[in-house]
Amino acid sequence: GAGLEPLTTRLSALGRLAPSVELVGALRAAEVRDREERAAHLHARATGDRRSAAWRRAHPDPFREDRRTRPATAPSPQAMPPVLHVDLFGGLSVRIGDVPVTSSVIARRKAKTLLAVLVLRRGGELPRDRLAEALWPDSDPKTARKNLSSTWSALARALAVDGSCPYLLADDYGCRLDGRLVESDVGRFEALCRKLLFNRAQLDTWEELYSQVCGDYADDLLPCEHDSALVDSLRLRYRTELADALVAASERLVEAGEVRGALWFAREALRRDSSREDAYAAQMQAQIAAGQRAAALETYFACRAYLAEELGIDPSPRIVELYRAVIEEEVEV
The missing domain is CATH 1.10.10.10 (Winged helix-like DNA-binding domain superfamily/Winged helix DNA-binding domain)
Structure with a gap:
């Protein structure tokens, strides 16, 4: 126990030692620099915010404002x-x-x-x-x-x-x-074309489908809009798709014995696009099925004249075959 007393005395003396003046000065200087740097950072940040706000006021952007005002989450169904x-x-x-x-x-x-x-x-x-x-x-x-x-x-x-x-x-x-909030007749048009092209059962209600074609879609897509190449290309695309659908529906109606419907759809296809040789063929086929041989011959000659004058080509073998079918039937009679 006596041997430990000098060590205890020395430790107690060390605990009573005060820091030097130089150390205290260095610590205080570091504290001052830290406060100054923090104040400078806050000042620079506030200045940058003011400049950004001033720039946004001088350069309004509806796209940016649209994002700033839009809710971060989708609205609830009750608030749609x-x-x-x-x-x-x-x-x-x-x-x-x-x-x-x-x-x-x-x-x-x-x-x-x-x-x-x-x-x-x-x-x-x-x-x-x-x-x-x-x-x-x-x-x-x-x-x-x-x-x-x-x-x-x-x-x-x-x-x-x-x-x-x-x-x-x-x-x-x-x-x-926002596709969730927008409806258009373009979607209904595409659904109608799919029915005419592929859904045989839908042809049982061909009168209703024909009414939609000649009512809701009697005219082209934005017929007076010619400033956009994209709109022009889509107008042509939809016109072609509808002609495809009308020709397909006419051919299936002939097969089903619905001659009147076949005639109406073929005529509408030809009215939409008089350059379609398959539309001429569909109309001839329906006219022959309906016993309208003279009308079928008129359709053939109209097709031949268009192809010769506009394109410098002869009718396709299918058109010629339909023409010969009318002529041969005439000879047999």
């Missing part, structure tokens, strides 16, 4: 906005729920084309640069993007519900429609 109905065949028609959209913005050509192109994408995204170039092909990229931003903002105001537009979605790179 009304469906946006956009019909394109025969001209543009827009309704929010059951209320027609009468804003003059919808009548503007570029706004109309923008909405139509988005609808035709069926909720798919379009790159902003590509969309701007398609709508303003003669403008430089900067001007085209500015025009797109302005048109998008005006369209969003025209389609607003309770102060905001839930249908138009955009980010820094792309634009699209």
Whole structure:
């Protein structure tokens, strides 16, 4: 025990030692520098925020504001906005729920084309640069993007519900429609074509299908819109698809003995596209089945004249075969 006393005494003496003046000064200087650096960082951050806010005020962007004001999560079913109905065949028609959209913005050509192109994408995204170039092909990229931003903002105001537009979605790179909230006659048109092409059972109600063709889809897609190459190409595509469907329906109706329906569908196909040789053939086939031999001959000569004058070619073997069938029947009689 006695041997431990000197060590205990020395430890107690060490515990009573005070830090040196130099150490205290260094610690205080470090504390001051830390406070100054923290204050400088906060000042720089506040200055940057003010500059960013000033830049956003000087450079408004409806795409950015659309994201800032949009809820982070999807609305609940109870809060879902009304469906946006956009019909394109025969001209543009827009309704929010059951209320027609009468804003003059919808009548503007570029706004109309923008909405139509988005609808035709069926909720798919379009790159902003590509969309701007398609709508303003003669403008430089900067001007085209500015025009797109302005048109998008005006369209969003025209389609607003309770102060905001839930249908138009955009980010820094792309634009699209919220497919959950948009319905269009384009989807119904495609369903009608599938029925005529592939669903034999649906031909039992061919009168109803024919009524839809000649009623809802009597005219082309946006027949007066010729500023967009995309709209032009889709108009031609849908016209071709409908002619395909009408010819197929006519041929199946002949097989089923529904001659009257076959005639009506073939005539409508030829009215839609007088360059279709298969439509001439379908009409001849239906006319022969109906006992209209003179009409079948007129169809043949009309087809032959068109092919010779417009294309410089002769009728196909199928058309010639139908013609010979009429002639041979005439000789036998």
